[in-house]
Amino acid sequence: MTSERGNRYRAIVVDDEDLARQVLxxxxxxxxxxxxxxxxxxxxxxxxxxxxxxxxxxxLDVQMPKLDGFEVLELTGSDLAVIFVTAYDQYALRAFEAxxxxxxxxxxxxxxxxxxxxxxxxxxxxxxLGGRLPPPMELAAEARPPAxxxxxxxxxxxxxxxxxxxxxxxxxxAQDDYVALCAEGKKHLKQQTISSLxxxxxxxxxxxxxxxxxxxxxxxxxxxxxxxxxxxxxLTSGAQLPVSRAGYARLRExxxx
Amino acid sequence: xxxxxxxxxxxxLYLLGWVPLxxxxxxxxxxxGGLGWVExxxxxxxxxxxxxxxxxxxxxxxxxxxxxxxxxxxxxLAHLTAAxxxxxxxxxxxxxxxxxxxxxxxxxxxxGRAAKATGLIFGLGVLLYLLGVVMHxxxxxxxxSREAQEREAQAQxxxxxxxxxxxxxxxxxxxxxxxxxxxxxxxxxxxxKAREMCILLGDFLRRTLGLGEKSMIxxxxxxxxxxxxxxxxxxxxxxRLTFEEQVNADVLGQPVPPLVLQPLVENAVAHxxxxxxxGGWIRLRAAKDQQSLSIVVExxxxxxxxxxxxxxxxxxxxxxxxxxxxxxxxxxxVTTEGDCFRVSLTLPLEKRERGA
Numbered sequence: 001m002t003s004e005r006g007n008r009y010r011a012i013v014v015d016d017e018d019l020a021r022q023v024l025x026x027x028x029x030x031x032x033x034x035x036x037x038x039x040x041x042x043x044x045x046x047x048x049x050x051x052x053x054x055x056x057x058x059x060l061d062v063q064m065p066k067l068d069g070f071e072v073l074e075l076t077g078s079d080l081a082v083i084f085v086t087a088y089d090q091y092a093l094r095a096f097e098a099x100x101x102x103x104x105x106x107x108x109x110x111x112x113x114x115x116x117x118x119x120x121x122x123x124x125x126x127x128x129l130g131g132r133l134p135p136p137m138e139l140a141a142e143a144r145p146p147a148x149x150x151x152x153x154x155x156x157x158x159x160x161x162x163x164x165x166x167x168x169x170x171x172x173x174a175q176d177d178y179v180a181l182c183a184e185g186k187k188h189l190k191q192q193t194i195s196s197l198x199x200x201x202x203x204x205x206x207x208x209x210x211x212x213x214x215x216x217x218x219x220x221x222x223x224x225x226x227x228x229x230x231x232x233x234x235l236t237s238g239a240q241l242p243v244s245r246a247g248y249a250r251l252r253e254x255x256x257x
Numbered sequence: 258x259x260x261x262x263x264x265x266x267x268x269x270l271y272l273l274g275w276v277p278l279x280x281x282x283x284x285x286x287x288x289x290g291g292l293g294w295v296e297x298x299x300x301x302x303x304x305x306x307x308x309x310x311x312x313x314x315x316x317x318x319x320x321x322x323x324x325x326x327x328x329x330x331x332x333x334l335a336h337l338t339a340a341x342x343x344x345x346x347x348x349x350x351x352x353x354x355x356x357x358x359x360x361x362x363x364x365x366x367x368x369g370r371a372a373k374a375t376g377l378i379f380g381l382g383v384l385l386y387l388l389g390v391v392m393h394x395x396x397x398x399x400x401x402s403r404e405a406q407e408r409e410a411q412a413q414x415x416x417x418x419x420x421x422x423x424x425x426x427x428x429x430x431x432x433x434x435x436x437x438x439x440x441x442x443x444x445x446x447x448x449x450k451a452r453e454m455c456i457l458l459g460d461f462l463r464r465t466l467g468l469g470e471k472s473m474i475x476x477x478x479x480x481x482x483x484x485x486x487x488x489x490x491x492x493x494x495x496x497r498l499t500f501e502e503q504v505n506a507d508v509l510g511q512p513v514p515p516l517v518l519q520p521l522v523e524n525a526v527a528h529x530x531x532x533x534x535x536g537g538w539i540r541l542r543a544a545k546d547q548q549s550l551s552i553v554v555e556x557x558x559x560x561x562x563x564x565x566x567x568x569x570x571x572x573x574x575x576x577x578x579x580x581x582x583x584x585x586x587x588x589x590x591v592t593t594e595g596d597c598f599r600v601s602l603t604l605p606l607e608k609r610e611r612g613a
Binding site: 016017018019020022023026041042063065066087088089105106107108109152163165 | 430431434435437438439440441442443445446492493494495531532533534559561562
C-alpha cells in the first residue's frame with residue numbers, strides 16, 4: 001500500500017442481490033481498513049461508480065443483470081484489486097484458478113474474506129507494476145463454456161456504455177492498441193488487440209481477412225481483385241476492406257465451402 | 258465378416274470337427290464306392306479339405322435368408338440349389354483329382370472307379386453342404402442372441418446414466434449456494450426469516466428427492482414444488498420477483514411427469530428476473546380442453562441479455578423427458594413476444610386422474 005493512502009482501501013461492492021451485499025457489509029465491519037464507498041446492484045452502476053470514485057478494491061459478482069462481472073472488468077480496466085464473488089460456475093472457477101485471481105464462493109464467512117483481503121496490498125502493488133490481473137478479455141474468454149463464442153461486445157464511450165450484438169458488427173479494424181468496431185454505420189473504439197477479438201468471435205461467422213481487419217461474413221457482397229496480387233471485399237454497407245493473400249485463401253475456403 | 262473365416266480359433270475348431278467326417282468319407286468311398294483303402298484316402302482326404310472350405314460359403318446364403326416359418330420354402334429352395342451346384346463342382350474336382358492320381362502307376366484305373374462313385378460323391382456333397390447350412394444358422398442364432406443381450410445391457414447403462422443426470426439436474430447448484438448465502442445474510446439481520454428460509458429450502462429439497470422416483474405425479478404436487486421453490490427465490494430477490502398462478506381446479510389432479518414444470522420456472526428466474534435489475538414477473542397457467550392439458554409458463558426477460566451460460570439445458574431436458582413419456586403425443590413450443598418469454602406445453606389428457 002502506498003504511504004499517502006495509509007492502510008485504508010476504498011471498496012465498491014457489486015451484487016444484484018440485496019442480501020448478498022448485506023453479507024459483505026456485515027463481514028467488512030470487522031475490517032475497519034476497508035471503507036465501502038458505494039454499493040451497486042448491476043453492472044452499469046458499477047462501471048459508472050468505478051469511473052467516478054476510483055476505488056482500490058472491487059467485490060464483483062459474476063452473474064448480474066445487464067453486464068456480467070467480466071464485462072464490468074473489461075470496462076473498468078484492471079488498475080484496481082478485484083475479488084470476484086460467485087455461487088457456482090465451473091468454467092469461471094477454472095479461469096480464476098488458472099490466473100490466481102481472488103474469488104469468494106457463496107456462502108463464505110469471515111475467515112475466507114480475511115484471506116482474500118490479506119492479498120489486497122500485494123495485488124495493488126503488482127497492479128502498479130504492470131498488473132497481476134490477466135487481461136479482462138482473456139479471463140472472460142476462458143470463463144466461457146467451451147465452444148461458446150462472444151455474442152455481444154461492450155464498449156465504453158466516455159461515461160456511456162454501448163452493447164454491440166456481434167450480429168450487428170460489420171467489421172473490426174485494428175488501430176494501434178485499439179480496435180474500431182463498425183456497426184450500423186458507427187465506429188466504436190475499444191482498447192483491445194484484434195487477435196484477442198478474433199479468438200473470441202465465432203470463426204464460422206467472422207474471418208480475419210487481413211492483419212488489420214476482421215469481417216462479418218454475412219456482410220460480404222463480393223470480392224474484387226485490387227492491383228496485381230491483392231483483393232478487396234465489398235460489404236453490404238458499401239465499405240471496402242483490403243484482403244491479404246492469406247486472407248484471400250481463407251475467404252475462398254469459407255465461401256466456396 | 259465371416260464368423261468362422263474371420264476367427265482363427267473358430268476355424269481350427271471347425272476343421273477339427275471335419276476329422277471324423279474325413280474318416281467317414283474315406284470309409285464310404287471304400288465300402289460303398291468300391292475303391293481300395295489307399296485310393297479312398299488319397300482321393301477322400303484332399304477332397305474333404307476342399308469341401309470343408311466350400312461349405313463355409315453357405316454362410317452368405319444363410320445371412321441373407323432369415324429363417325421364418327411362413328416363407329421357409331424360398332430359403333429351402335435357395336439352399337438346395339446351392340447344395341446341388343457346390344456338390345456338382347465338388348464332383349468335377351473329384352474327377353479331376355482322380356484323373357491326376359491315375360497318372361501314377363499305383364493309382365492306375367482310379368479314373369474309371371471314381372467315375373462309378375460319382376453318385377455317392379454327389380449325394381455326400383449335398384448332405385454335407387446342408388449340414389453346413391444348419392451349422393451357420395445355429396451360429397447366426399447364437400450371435401443374434403448375444404447381440405440382443407449386449408443391446409439390453411447397453412440400454413440399461415443408458416437408462417441409469419439418464420437417471421443420474423436427472424438427479425443432478427434436479428437441484429441446481431446455483432440455487433442451493435445462493436440460497437445458503439441468503440440464509441447466511443439473514444442470520445445477522447433477521448434470524449426468524451433465516452429460520453423460515455431454512456425450512457423452505459429443506460421442504461423443497463425433500464419434495465425434489467421424493468419426486469424423482471415416481472413416473473407420474475398429480476399436477477398439484479408439481480405446483481406445490483414450484484411454490485416452494487419460488488418462496489425461496491422470493492427471499493433472495495425480494496420485490497424483484499412476482500408470481501401469478503392461473504390454474505383451473507379441474508386440472509389439479511391431472512397426471513404429469515415429475516419435475517417437468519419446475520425446470521421451466523427455474524429458467525424463468527435464471528434468465529428472466531435475475532437479468533432484470535428492476536424485476537420481473539412469472540406466470541403459470543394450466544387448463545384443459547376436450548383432448549389435451551395445456552400448461553404455459555411465461556416470464557418477463559431482457560431481450561438484450563446474454564444467452565445463458567446453461568444455454569437452454571433445462572429446456573432440452575424437459576423436451577427429452579416429454580418425448581420419453583409420451584412419444585409424439587406431447588408438444589413443447591417456445592415463443593417470445595417483446596419482453597415476454599413463453600413456454601407452452603401440450604400434454605395428452607388422461608381419463609384416470611391421480612389422487613388429489
